[in-house]
Amino acid sequence: MPLRHPGLGVSAASHGADRAYRGSVPSHPEAVIPAPQSSHAAVSRSGLAFAVGAYGLWGFLPVYFIALAPSGPFEIVAWRVLLSLVFCALLIAVTRAWRPFATLLRDRRVVLTMGLAGVLIFVNWQTYVFATLTEQVVEAALGYFINPIVTVFLGVLVLRERLNPTQWVAVGISIVAVVVLALGYGQLPWIALVLAFSFGFYGLIKKRVGPKVDAVSGLTLETVWLAPLAAAQLVFVAMTTGLTIGTVSVWHTVLLLLAGAVTAVPLLLFAAASRRLPLIYLGFIQYFAPFIQFLVGVVVLQEPMPLERWIGFALVWVALAVLTFDLLRGVRTSRRAAAAEPI
Template identity: 65%
Template sequence: MNRSEAGPLGSDAPTTPAGPGRGLAYAASAYGLWGLLPVFFLALKPMGPVELVAWRIVFSLVFCALLLTVTRRWGAFRVIARHGRTMAIMAVASVLIFCNWQTYVFGTLSGHVVDAALGYFINPIFTVLIGVVLLRESLRVAQWIAVGIAAVAVVVLAVGYGSVPWIALVLATSFGLYGYIKKRVGGTVDALSGLTIESLYLLPVAGVALVIVSTTSGLLIGAPGPWHLALTVLSGVITAVPLLFFAAASRRLPLVTMGLVQFVAPLLQFIVGVVFLHEAMPLERWIGFGLVWVALVVLMIDLAAAAGAARRTPPVLP
């Protein structure tokens, strides 16, 4: 099997043109699983968000260690671990993903699944702003229009909520910055090693959280029955597998395709929140979401046009 045919546990090397079909399947699997996360987390009630995230960290590390053992990749992991600058960057990524996980689980368990979906809808727009602020990139006119529409949407939603939609904004900010940080080490840290390092950094935080919960309200892992314990253990798998699928898809699909498929996750979350959990959607929220979706359409059209122009531009010969 060559690298172009490798599964999600393969290397991060570029692949041959034969990959897009399989890449789309990987992308759909990743975003589909992420989109259904609210259902999984709600099944773990009455466990609270602090305990749930702590166990998620613990079992993510256990699952990653098993994968590294089965795939015989501990050697590559040790090479990364010896690189001080990379480990320092990964420490920052760990803080950001912890904030993201904790906010997302809190939002899900407190009846704000729609807010969480909004966060991931506006994440691409926030990513554009990161390019301006941190990378000093210049925005095209269409990108400025998308950002402006999104800003209006946030104002409308704030009016509709009666307060700033902080869950959505924290999720968009933390995940956008997390993506920026991970891109800085993307060429040297594969998805599995990255999650292993992040889980290792967060293990002490998880330990402290579990001690605090056990001495206050008491640990609820497995309290409703053995199935609850099994689901909690599976939280490590649910965390790692979509990430590995995403890494495999990223190697096989163009940026435009990945940009379009990514909306599967927040769309599924939105459906879960509105249709199955019956979260309130007054007119102001529909207008706000509508504006966000218009902004995303503008952004995606611009991205597709820019990608098409880049393909038509002949390479500059030395």
């Protein structure tokens, strides 16, 4: 399946935690659906519904990709790119948003930045589909569990941010978890690391464009850049193993043609949720997706979970609990500071 959220006021001491958490959520610059002008309770309920819908769909993506067998990862991702472009183009046409999109095309910096974001999300998609089709869904879920911690780590390396002691504890625990998992796997969990780092860098790249690019325009620009690569992949598949679209069954073809909607709809749901919910709600709900993926891998696909893997996952969950505690503490501190300020 990466950046702007409706911000929470945070103190300088908790700013690093807030920024890291913002980058950890698969978020998008600006909601496409405008927030309704209603009571706070109603807005919260609709926002929760949108957020749960988005993360629920992301969580069940492995089931969708498995249903596309015998299509391989190259063909699936290529169709996903091209059909997402078609879906977004139709959406822009229906909403008559061509003029603001054309304005974005004249901004060379934005176009180039979205091209780089496209490369990162392409790596992420290709790795994720490969993991799903090779029965490594549990490791893919691990990648999204450790994504918040990787985002904190990238904040130190790339943005030169300073972490507080609590955040360093979370990073340290996560490093131990990766070591334990590497010993359990007999190698580094490279799928999880590629997913976490590609999405972490994707988040950093998307933050640079800020509110200029909405969810649909962003995905459109990214897929425009990736379209030639996707077309080349389809040609390669056609010349080697052969394309499966239209050759298996009507049901298979319909599912494959839905790849664009399956990609874009959760993004739009999240964009709507991000305008209706505080960051802290999104921070908690984001774990729905990897948790569902984890259950799919363990319960449905019955992937092996030896003791060392359970220990590694437990350490990751402890690190996430530490980060969540730090976020909650920062939010409480900022609220007390805001309440103490003179009106």
